[in-house]
Amino acid sequence: MKVKITEEMRTQASIEAKKRDAFIQHHFNVSHLSYMERDIVGFIGEFACCTLLNIDWKNNIRENYYTIDDYDFKIKGFKTDVKTETIPYRYAQKILNKTIKDDELYGRRLINKGQFSILSKYDLVVFSFFIRDSLDYWYPIGYLETKEIINNYPPTINRPDGGKYPFPGSPVPISILKPIEELL
Numbered sequence: 001m002k003v004k005i006t007e008e009m010r011t012q013a014s015i016e017a018k019k020r021d022a023f024i025q026h027h028f029n030v031s032h033l034s035y036m037e038r039d040i041v042g043f044i045g046e047f048a049c050c051t052l053l054n055i056d057w058k059n060n061i062r063e064n065y066y067t068i069d070d071y072d073f074k075i076k077g078f079k080t081d082v083k084t085e086t087i088p089y090r091y092a093q094k095i096l097n098k099t100i101k102d103d104e105l106y107g108r109r110l111i112n113k114g115q116f117s118i119l120s121k122y123d124l125v126v127f128s129f130f131i132r133d134s135l136d137y138w139y140p141i142g143y144l145e146t147k148e149i150i151n152n153y154p155p156t157i158n159r160p161d162g163g164k165y166p167f168p169g170s171p172v173p174i175s176i177l178k179p180i181e182e183l184l
């Protein structure tokens with residue numbers, strides 16, 4: 001399952017990222033994307049998720065970004081947040097083929113420690129990605145109830161393989177995510 005990204009989505013994501021830039025607190029940095037690029041990826045991911053779930057993404061755009069939102073949208077009455085990242089092709093293929101293991105690189109979805117405290121505002125988190133360096137298609141991985149994340153996956157810096165995450169975060173195993181089809 002995937003959503004084709006339109007030029008209109010890209011353009012609007014760029015507009016929204018610029019409008020929000022003065023009001024957002026970035027919780028972490030990654031070497032492969034600037035803050036603005038990460039914000040654009042996030043907006044496109046939200047627009048694509050709305051498209052998949054038959055929600056009009058244009059009507060879902062906020063008027064302003066003076067405060068943190070309470071959720072990205074509601075689906076089936078659940079306040080939902082969309083987390084979108086970019087993943088290198090090799091690992092993206094393993095996720096798509098469902099051959100990735102929880103304890104290998106990219107086998108867990110990482111929610112930054114700075115964002116962990118606001119998870120209680122949502123009911124669900126949808127996890128998704130783009131193949132790194134290609135924003136042509138958005139891929140949903142799955143979703144999970146925020147209570148499950150809060151109760152079972154506290155932030156850590158330590159990866160299961162003995163390495164370190166680039167920032168402290170809540171490492172949600174990919175194997176426990178529920179299929180996005182349940183939300184359709």
